[in-house]
Amino acid sequence: MDDGEHRGPWLRHSRTRVHAASHLTAYRDEVTLPDGRAGHYDWVDVADQVRVAALVDGCLLVVEQYHYLSGPMWQLPGGSVEPDDEDSGTAARRELAEETGYFGGDWSKRGAPQPLPALTPARVHLWRATGLTPGTAAPDPFEADLRIHHIPLEEALSAVREGRIDCAASAALVLAVALEDDSARR
């Protein structure tokens, strides 16, 4: 009898790696579902992500880049946490510096929600940065098309509402910063 590992109302019996690639690994778990039926749960392991609300003179730094799957996109600066135990704060500072050149300053965390909790346990760590110093960007060679815009906070909010900032984590972070700004002004 295989009792398996309890996960709330689920029971996990075994795990098989079904596909491995550089930035994703797919697994199939044999499980007993909460209603008692046998089945499997397919899921994907990817690196945690970071996104940064970098405020410079009342503007947010916004990255414009062509995404292979999605086409042109505006996002807040960010990327993947390195797999070698990099912490999210280090990753956020590294990605901001690589993409925009900005470094230093004061950093505070704005949560780490899950983008697709039924597909992957990955999180997107959200950071707010102020008091930054400009420097020289050093984007990855395959990010040669990356462009940086300085967007006033109000306009960034419109870009979220109109779908130009089209990444859920970036949208959540712009909205969170706008709401703080709104509360501070009252």
Added chain:
Amino acid sequence: MDDGEHRGPWLRHSRTRVHAASHLTAYRDEVTLPDGRAGHYDWVDVADQVRVAALVDGCLLVVEQYHYLSGPMWQLPGGSVEPDDEDSGTAARRELAEETGYFGGDWSKRGAPQPLPALTPARVHLWRATGLTPGTAAPDPFEADLRIHHIPLEEALSAVREGRIDCAASAALVLAVALEDDSARR
């Protein structure tokens, strides 16, 4: 010579399905990267999602459920768009009714951002619903542990900030609705 299909600065030469499961399919595309190197791009096809900000007497309906990958989680009601060409508005109404029983009312869209644009082209369609009528919930059998809470909007906002509402799309939608409410009150 294979010219491939142009996608912005990328070139796609071929696509192979590397894993197929009930709710995800993994693909490997052979590509030429923007910097001219040959490589591959692994990605995942999953159904679009919906999340609903359902306002009932100044409260948001919040679903508490154990997620197999993530443990206990608070989210706004929602789920997957059905693959048979269901539109997102129909999916949002269906998921809200199944999970909470509420139906009818006035619905408006709040965008459809991408949760993980480097991994999947899937979107999360965000809806706001008011003037709803209570009815009988009919959750899926494997969602037997699902519980519904009526959370005042201010408390939902705190739950986002403290990470109790831990799903990026739910967080973005709570923040968007709170910001609208905030603007309306000034």
